[in-house]
Amino acid sequence: MVRLSWEAKLAIVLVAMSISIYGCKFLVLKNPNDTANYIFNALGFLPINVLLVTIVLNKLLAIRSRRERMQKITMVIGTFFAEVGNDLLKMLAAGDPDISRLRENLSAGKDWDTDAFVRMRKQLAAYPYTADTSEIDIQALFLFLSSRRDFLLRLLENPVLLEHESFTDLLRAVFHLTEELRHRQGISDRPASDYTHLSGDTKRVYERLVLQWLEYMEYLNASYPYLYSLEMRTNPFDAGASPVVH
Known part of the structure:
Protein backbone atom coordinates (compact mmCIF):
# COMPACT_ATOMS: atom_id res chain seq x y z
CA MET A 1 0.00 0.00 0.00
CA LEU A 60 11.07 35.83 2.62
CA LEU A 61 12.23 32.31 3.42
CA ALA A 62 15.73 33.09 2.12
CA ILE A 63 15.93 36.22 4.29
CA ARG A 64 14.74 34.31 7.34
CA SER A 65 17.14 31.44 6.69
CA ARG A 66 20.08 33.79 6.25
CA ARG A 67 19.20 35.64 9.46
CA GLU A 68 19.05 32.37 11.39
CA ARG A 69 22.39 31.23 9.95
CA MET A 70 24.02 34.55 10.81
CA GLN A 71 22.77 34.26 14.40
CA LYS A 72 24.30 30.79 14.71
CA ILE A 73 27.56 31.88 13.08
CA THR A 74 27.77 34.93 15.33
CA MET A 75 27.32 32.76 18.42
CA VAL A 76 30.21 30.56 17.29
CA ILE A 77 32.44 33.55 16.46
CA GLY A 78 31.61 35.12 19.82
CA THR A 79 32.65 31.91 21.58
CA PHE A 80 35.88 31.89 19.58
CA PHE A 81 36.84 35.39 20.67
CA ALA A 82 35.92 34.66 24.29
CA GLU A 83 38.00 31.46 24.39
CA VAL A 84 40.83 32.25 21.96
CA GLY A 85 40.59 35.41 19.89
CA ASN A 86 40.91 38.18 22.47
CA ASP A 87 43.91 36.62 24.23
CA LEU A 88 45.52 35.77 20.90
CA LEU A 89 45.13 39.38 19.79
CA LYS A 90 46.98 40.59 22.87
CA MET A 91 49.81 38.10 22.31
CA LEU A 92 50.31 38.95 18.65
CA ALA A 93 50.00 42.69 19.26
CA ALA A 94 53.24 42.46 21.27
CA GLY A 95 55.07 42.05 17.96
CA ASP A 96 53.39 45.02 16.25
CA PRO A 97 55.61 48.14 16.32
CA ASP A 98 52.61 50.30 15.33
CA ILE A 99 50.25 48.89 17.95
CA SER A 100 49.76 52.32 19.54
CA ARG A 101 48.25 53.53 16.28
CA LEU A 102 45.94 50.53 16.13
CA ARG A 103 44.90 50.97 19.76
CA GLU A 104 44.15 54.63 19.20
CA ASN A 105 41.77 53.73 16.38
CA LEU A 106 40.10 50.68 17.89
CA SER A 107 39.78 51.66 21.55
CA ALA A 108 37.09 54.29 20.82
CA GLY A 109 34.59 51.74 19.51
CA LYS A 110 31.89 52.38 22.12
CA ASP A 111 30.87 55.56 20.26
CA TRP A 112 30.93 54.12 16.72
CA ASP A 113 28.03 54.30 14.31
CA THR A 114 27.65 52.76 10.84
CA ASP A 115 29.78 55.43 9.16
CA ALA A 116 32.53 54.95 11.74
CA PHE A 117 32.68 51.23 11.00
CA VAL A 118 32.94 51.97 7.27
CA ARG A 119 35.85 54.33 7.89
CA MET A 120 37.53 51.84 10.20
CA ARG A 121 37.27 49.02 7.64
CA LYS A 122 39.07 51.21 5.11
CA GLN A 123 41.77 52.11 7.62
CA LEU A 124 42.34 48.50 8.65
CA ALA A 125 42.47 47.37 5.02
CA ALA A 126 45.45 49.70 4.52
CA TYR A 127 47.10 49.05 7.89
CA PRO A 128 50.68 47.62 7.72
CA TYR A 129 50.19 44.52 9.85
CA THR A 130 53.34 43.24 11.54
CA ALA A 131 53.77 40.47 14.11
CA ASP A 132 57.52 40.19 14.70
CA THR A 133 58.17 36.83 16.37
CA SER A 134 61.38 38.12 17.91
CA GLU A 135 59.17 40.37 20.08
CA ILE A 136 56.55 37.70 20.83
CA ASP A 137 56.80 35.06 23.55
CA ILE A 138 56.74 32.13 21.12
CA GLN A 139 56.71 29.46 23.82
CA ALA A 140 53.75 31.05 25.60
CA LEU A 141 51.98 31.43 22.26
CA PHE A 142 52.50 27.75 21.43
CA LEU A 143 51.30 26.58 24.84
CA PHE A 144 48.21 28.78 24.56
CA LEU A 145 47.28 27.55 21.08
CA SER A 146 47.97 23.93 22.03
CA SER A 147 45.66 24.21 25.03
CA ARG A 148 42.88 25.43 22.71
CA ARG A 149 43.45 22.84 19.97
CA ASP A 150 40.44 20.66 20.80
CA PHE A 151 38.19 23.70 20.96
CA LEU A 152 39.41 24.91 17.56
CA LEU A 153 38.92 21.46 16.05
CA ARG A 154 35.30 21.45 17.22
CA LEU A 155 34.82 24.82 15.55
CA LEU A 156 36.12 23.44 12.26
CA GLU A 157 33.69 20.53 12.52
CA ASN A 158 30.75 22.93 12.80
CA PRO A 159 28.96 22.87 9.39
CA VAL A 160 27.55 26.35 9.98
CA LEU A 161 31.01 27.89 9.52
CA LEU A 162 31.39 26.51 6.00
CA GLU A 163 29.37 29.49 4.78
CA HIS A 164 31.65 32.01 6.51
CA GLU A 165 34.76 32.02 4.34
CA SER A 166 36.74 34.71 6.15
CA PHE A 167 36.35 33.06 9.56
CA THR A 168 37.25 29.66 8.11
CA ASP A 169 40.40 31.22 6.62
CA LEU A 170 41.24 32.61 10.06
CA LEU A 171 40.90 29.19 11.69
CA ARG A 172 43.03 27.64 8.97
CA ALA A 173 45.74 30.25 9.54
CA VAL A 174 45.65 29.64 13.32
CA PHE A 175 46.03 25.89 12.83
CA HIS A 176 48.93 26.40 10.44
CA LEU A 177 50.70 28.66 12.94
CA THR A 178 50.17 26.08 15.68
CA GLU A 179 51.73 23.36 13.53
CA GLU A 180 54.69 25.58 12.61
CA LEU A 181 55.33 26.21 16.30
CA ARG A 182 54.86 22.56 17.26
CA HIS A 183 57.52 21.38 14.83
CA ARG A 184 59.99 23.88 16.28
CA GLN A 185 59.73 22.68 19.86
CA GLY A 186 63.20 21.91 21.23
CA ILE A 187 64.98 23.90 18.53
CA SER A 188 66.69 26.89 20.13
CA ASP A 189 69.28 27.81 17.50
CA ARG A 190 67.18 29.25 14.68
CA PRO A 191 68.49 31.50 11.90
CA ALA A 192 67.06 34.92 11.08
CA SER A 193 65.37 33.47 8.00
CA ASP A 194 63.29 31.19 10.22
CA TYR A 195 62.17 34.13 12.35
CA THR A 196 61.16 35.90 9.14
CA HIS A 197 59.14 32.88 8.02
CA LEU A 198 57.36 32.61 11.36
CA SER A 199 56.67 36.34 11.34
CA GLY A 200 54.84 35.82 8.05
CA ASP A 201 52.67 33.13 9.67
CA THR A 202 51.90 35.28 12.70
CA LYS A 203 51.15 38.26 10.47
CA ARG A 204 48.65 36.17 8.51
CA VAL A 205 46.80 35.27 11.71
CA TYR A 206 47.09 38.78 13.14
CA GLU A 207 45.62 40.49 10.07
CA ARG A 208 42.71 38.08 9.72
CA LEU A 209 42.04 38.23 13.45
CA VAL A 210 41.85 42.03 13.58
CA LEU A 211 39.56 42.23 10.54
CA GLN A 212 37.31 39.47 11.90
CA TRP A 213 37.14 41.21 15.26
CA LEU A 214 35.96 44.43 13.59
CA GLU A 215 33.35 42.56 11.53
CA TYR A 216 32.07 40.84 14.67
CA MET A 217 31.89 44.14 16.55
CA GLU A 218 29.94 45.75 13.70
CA TYR A 219 27.38 42.95 13.75
CA LEU A 220 26.97 43.14 17.52
CA ASN A 221 26.62 46.91 17.40
CA ALA A 222 23.77 46.63 14.89
CA SER A 223 22.00 43.56 16.31
CA TYR A 224 22.91 43.07 19.97
CA PRO A 225 23.81 46.36 21.70
CA TYR A 226 24.08 44.74 25.14
CA LEU A 227 26.68 42.24 23.87
CA TYR A 228 28.49 45.05 22.09
CA SER A 229 28.62 47.05 25.31
CA LEU A 230 30.42 44.22 27.13
CA GLU A 231 32.83 43.68 24.24
CA MET A 232 33.78 47.34 24.30
CA ARG A 233 34.28 47.25 28.07
CA THR A 234 36.69 44.32 27.59
CA ASN A 235 38.19 45.63 24.34
CA PRO A 236 41.57 43.88 23.77
CA PHE A 237 42.89 47.04 22.09
CA ASP A 238 42.05 49.27 25.04
CA ALA A 239 44.76 49.11 27.71
CA GLY A 240 42.41 50.73 30.22
CA ALA A 241 39.38 48.57 29.45
CA SER A 242 37.32 47.42 32.42
CA PRO A 243 34.09 45.41 32.59
CA VAL A 244 32.93 47.70 35.39
CA VAL A 245 30.38 50.26 34.21
CA HIS A 246 31.26 53.79 35.30
Whole structure:
Protein backbone atom coordinates (compact mmCIF):
# COMPACT_ATOMS: atom_id res chain seq x y z
CA MET A 1 0.00 0.00 0.00
CA VAL A 2 1.36 3.37 -1.04
CA ARG A 3 1.55 5.90 1.78
CA LEU A 4 0.89 9.44 0.72
CA SER A 5 2.97 12.30 2.02
CA TRP A 6 1.29 15.15 3.88
CA GLU A 7 1.80 17.35 0.83
CA ALA A 8 -0.09 14.88 -1.39
CA LYS A 9 -2.87 14.56 1.17
CA LEU A 10 -3.17 18.33 1.42
CA ALA A 11 -3.31 18.66 -2.37
CA ILE A 12 -6.10 16.07 -2.58
CA VAL A 13 -8.11 17.82 0.15
CA LEU A 14 -7.75 21.25 -1.49
CA VAL A 15 -8.71 19.94 -4.94
CA ALA A 16 -11.72 18.14 -3.44
CA MET A 17 -12.79 21.32 -1.66
CA SER A 18 -12.51 23.30 -4.90
CA ILE A 19 -14.59 20.74 -6.79
CA SER A 20 -17.19 20.72 -4.01
CA ILE A 21 -17.49 24.52 -4.00
CA TYR A 22 -17.92 24.72 -7.77
CA GLY A 23 -20.34 21.76 -7.65
CA CYS A 24 -22.49 23.50 -5.03
CA LYS A 25 -22.43 26.71 -7.08
CA PHE A 26 -23.62 24.81 -10.14
CA LEU A 27 -26.38 22.97 -8.25
CA VAL A 28 -27.67 26.03 -6.39
CA LEU A 29 -27.40 28.72 -9.08
CA LYS A 30 -27.85 26.37 -12.06
CA ASN A 31 -25.71 28.59 -14.29
CA PRO A 32 -23.11 26.34 -15.95
CA ASN A 33 -21.91 29.02 -18.37
CA ASP A 34 -20.98 31.49 -15.63
CA THR A 35 -19.38 28.73 -13.59
CA ALA A 36 -17.26 27.53 -16.52
CA ASN A 37 -16.31 31.12 -17.38
CA TYR A 38 -15.19 31.78 -13.80
CA ILE A 39 -13.17 28.55 -13.71
CA PHE A 40 -11.27 29.44 -16.89
CA ASN A 41 -10.66 33.00 -15.65
CA ALA A 42 -9.23 31.62 -12.42
CA LEU A 43 -7.08 29.09 -14.29
CA GLY A 44 -5.78 31.84 -16.56
CA PHE A 45 -4.52 33.85 -13.60
CA LEU A 46 -3.22 30.80 -11.71
CA PRO A 47 0.30 30.74 -13.29
CA ILE A 48 0.80 34.43 -12.47
CA ASN A 49 -0.48 33.86 -8.95
CA VAL A 50 1.88 30.92 -8.47
CA LEU A 51 4.79 32.98 -9.84
CA LEU A 52 4.15 35.90 -7.49
CA VAL A 53 3.64 33.70 -4.45
CA THR A 54 6.73 31.64 -5.24
CA ILE A 55 8.99 34.67 -5.66
CA VAL A 56 7.72 36.43 -2.55
CA LEU A 57 7.76 33.33 -0.36
CA ASN A 58 11.18 32.25 -1.56
CA LYS A 59 12.54 35.73 -0.88
CA LEU A 60 11.07 35.83 2.62
CA LEU A 61 12.23 32.31 3.42
CA ALA A 62 15.73 33.09 2.12
CA ILE A 63 15.93 36.22 4.29
CA ARG A 64 14.74 34.31 7.34
CA SER A 65 17.14 31.44 6.69
CA ARG A 66 20.08 33.79 6.25
CA ARG A 67 19.20 35.64 9.46
CA GLU A 68 19.05 32.37 11.39
CA ARG A 69 22.39 31.23 9.95
CA MET A 70 24.02 34.55 10.81
CA GLN A 71 22.77 34.26 14.40
CA LYS A 72 24.30 30.79 14.71
CA ILE A 73 27.56 31.88 13.08
CA THR A 74 27.77 34.93 15.33
CA MET A 75 27.32 32.76 18.42
CA VAL A 76 30.21 30.56 17.29
CA ILE A 77 32.44 33.55 16.46
CA GLY A 78 31.61 35.12 19.82
CA THR A 79 32.65 31.91 21.58
CA PHE A 80 35.88 31.89 19.58
CA PHE A 81 36.84 35.39 20.67
CA ALA A 82 35.92 34.66 24.29
CA GLU A 83 38.00 31.46 24.39
CA VAL A 84 40.83 32.25 21.96
CA GLY A 85 40.59 35.41 19.89
CA ASN A 86 40.91 38.18 22.47
CA ASP A 87 43.91 36.62 24.23
CA LEU A 88 45.52 35.77 20.90
CA LEU A 89 45.13 39.38 19.79
CA LYS A 90 46.98 40.59 22.87
CA MET A 91 49.81 38.10 22.31
CA LEU A 92 50.31 38.95 18.65
CA ALA A 93 50.00 42.69 19.26
CA ALA A 94 53.24 42.46 21.27
CA GLY A 95 55.07 42.05 17.96
CA ASP A 96 53.39 45.02 16.25
CA PRO A 97 55.61 48.14 16.32
CA ASP A 98 52.61 50.30 15.33
CA ILE A 99 50.25 48.89 17.95
CA SER A 100 49.76 52.32 19.54
CA ARG A 101 48.25 53.53 16.28
CA LEU A 102 45.94 50.53 16.13
CA ARG A 103 44.90 50.97 19.76
CA GLU A 104 44.15 54.63 19.20
CA ASN A 105 41.77 53.73 16.38
CA LEU A 106 40.10 50.68 17.89
CA SER A 107 39.78 51.66 21.55
CA ALA A 108 37.09 54.29 20.82
CA GLY A 109 34.59 51.74 19.51
CA LYS A 110 31.89 52.38 22.12
CA ASP A 111 30.87 55.56 20.26
CA TRP A 112 30.93 54.12 16.72
CA ASP A 113 28.03 54.30 14.31
CA THR A 114 27.65 52.76 10.84
CA ASP A 115 29.78 55.43 9.16
CA ALA A 116 32.53 54.95 11.74
CA PHE A 117 32.68 51.23 11.00
CA VAL A 118 32.94 51.97 7.27
CA ARG A 119 35.85 54.33 7.89
CA MET A 120 37.53 51.84 10.20
CA ARG A 121 37.27 49.02 7.64
CA LYS A 122 39.07 51.21 5.11
CA GLN A 123 41.77 52.11 7.62
CA LEU A 124 42.34 48.50 8.65
CA ALA A 125 42.47 47.37 5.02
CA ALA A 126 45.45 49.70 4.52
CA TYR A 127 47.10 49.05 7.89
CA PRO A 128 50.68 47.62 7.72
CA TYR A 129 50.19 44.52 9.85
CA THR A 130 53.34 43.24 11.54
CA ALA A 131 53.77 40.47 14.11
CA ASP A 132 57.52 40.19 14.70
CA THR A 133 58.17 36.83 16.37
CA SER A 134 61.38 38.12 17.91
CA GLU A 135 59.17 40.37 20.08
CA ILE A 136 56.55 37.70 20.83
CA ASP A 137 56.80 35.06 23.55
CA ILE A 138 56.74 32.13 21.12
CA GLN A 139 56.71 29.46 23.82
CA ALA A 140 53.75 31.05 25.60
CA LEU A 141 51.98 31.43 22.26
CA PHE A 142 52.50 27.75 21.43
CA LEU A 143 51.30 26.58 24.84
CA PHE A 144 48.21 28.78 24.56
CA LEU A 145 47.28 27.55 21.08
CA SER A 146 47.97 23.93 22.03
CA SER A 147 45.66 24.21 25.03
CA ARG A 148 42.88 25.43 22.71
CA ARG A 149 43.45 22.84 19.97
CA ASP A 150 40.44 20.66 20.80
CA PHE A 151 38.19 23.70 20.96
CA LEU A 152 39.41 24.91 17.56
CA LEU A 153 38.92 21.46 16.05
CA ARG A 154 35.30 21.45 17.22
CA LEU A 155 34.82 24.82 15.55
CA LEU A 156 36.12 23.44 12.26
CA GLU A 157 33.69 20.53 12.52
CA ASN A 158 30.75 22.93 12.80
CA PRO A 159 28.96 22.87 9.39
CA VAL A 160 27.55 26.35 9.98
CA LEU A 161 31.01 27.89 9.52
CA LEU A 162 31.39 26.51 6.00
CA GLU A 163 29.37 29.49 4.78
CA HIS A 164 31.65 32.01 6.51
CA GLU A 165 34.76 32.02 4.34
CA SER A 166 36.74 34.71 6.15
CA PHE A 167 36.35 33.06 9.56
CA THR A 168 37.25 29.66 8.11
CA ASP A 169 40.40 31.22 6.62
CA LEU A 170 41.24 32.61 10.06
CA LEU A 171 40.90 29.19 11.69
CA ARG A 172 43.03 27.64 8.97
CA ALA A 173 45.74 30.25 9.54
CA VAL A 174 45.65 29.64 13.32
CA PHE A 175 46.03 25.89 12.83
CA HIS A 176 48.93 26.40 10.44
CA LEU A 177 50.70 28.66 12.94
CA THR A 178 50.17 26.08 15.68
CA GLU A 179 51.73 23.36 13.53
CA GLU A 180 54.69 25.58 12.61
CA LEU A 181 55.33 26.21 16.30
CA ARG A 182 54.86 22.56 17.26
CA HIS A 183 57.52 21.38 14.83
CA ARG A 184 59.99 23.88 16.28
CA GLN A 185 59.73 22.68 19.86
CA GLY A 186 63.20 21.91 21.23
CA ILE A 187 64.98 23.90 18.53
CA SER A 188 66.69 26.89 20.13
CA ASP A 189 69.28 27.81 17.50
CA ARG A 190 67.18 29.25 14.68
CA PRO A 191 68.49 31.50 11.90
CA ALA A 192 67.06 34.92 11.08
CA SER A 193 65.37 33.47 8.00
CA ASP A 194 63.29 31.19 10.22
CA TYR A 195 62.17 34.13 12.35
CA THR A 196 61.16 35.90 9.14
CA HIS A 197 59.14 32.88 8.02
CA LEU A 198 57.36 32.61 11.36
CA SER A 199 56.67 36.34 11.34
CA GLY A 200 54.84 35.82 8.05
CA ASP A 201 52.67 33.13 9.67
CA THR A 202 51.90 35.28 12.70
CA LYS A 203 51.15 38.26 10.47
CA ARG A 204 48.65 36.17 8.51
CA VAL A 205 46.80 35.27 11.71
CA TYR A 206 47.09 38.78 13.14
CA GLU A 207 45.62 40.49 10.07
CA ARG A 208 42.71 38.08 9.72
CA LEU A 209 42.04 38.23 13.45
CA VAL A 210 41.85 42.03 13.58
CA LEU A 211 39.56 42.23 10.54
CA GLN A 212 37.31 39.47 11.90
CA TRP A 213 37.14 41.21 15.26
CA LEU A 214 35.96 44.43 13.59
CA GLU A 215 33.35 42.56 11.53
CA TYR A 216 32.07 40.84 14.67
CA MET A 217 31.89 44.14 16.55
CA GLU A 218 29.94 45.75 13.70
CA TYR A 219 27.38 42.95 13.75
CA LEU A 220 26.97 43.14 17.52
CA ASN A 221 26.62 46.91 17.40
CA ALA A 222 23.77 46.63 14.89
CA SER A 223 22.00 43.56 16.31
CA TYR A 224 22.91 43.07 19.97
CA PRO A 225 23.81 46.36 21.70
CA TYR A 226 24.08 44.74 25.14
CA LEU A 227 26.68 42.24 23.87
CA TYR A 228 28.49 45.05 22.09
CA SER A 229 28.62 47.05 25.31
CA LEU A 230 30.42 44.22 27.13
CA GLU A 231 32.83 43.68 24.24
CA MET A 232 33.78 47.34 24.30
CA ARG A 233 34.28 47.25 28.07
CA THR A 234 36.69 44.32 27.59
CA ASN A 235 38.19 45.63 24.34
CA PRO A 236 41.57 43.88 23.77
CA PHE A 237 42.89 47.04 22.09
CA ASP A 238 42.05 49.27 25.04
CA ALA A 239 44.76 49.11 27.71
CA GLY A 240 42.41 50.73 30.22
CA ALA A 241 39.38 48.57 29.45
CA SER A 242 37.32 47.42 32.42
CA PRO A 243 34.09 45.41 32.59
CA VAL A 244 32.93 47.70 35.39
CA VAL A 245 30.38 50.26 34.21
CA HIS A 246 31.26 53.79 35.30
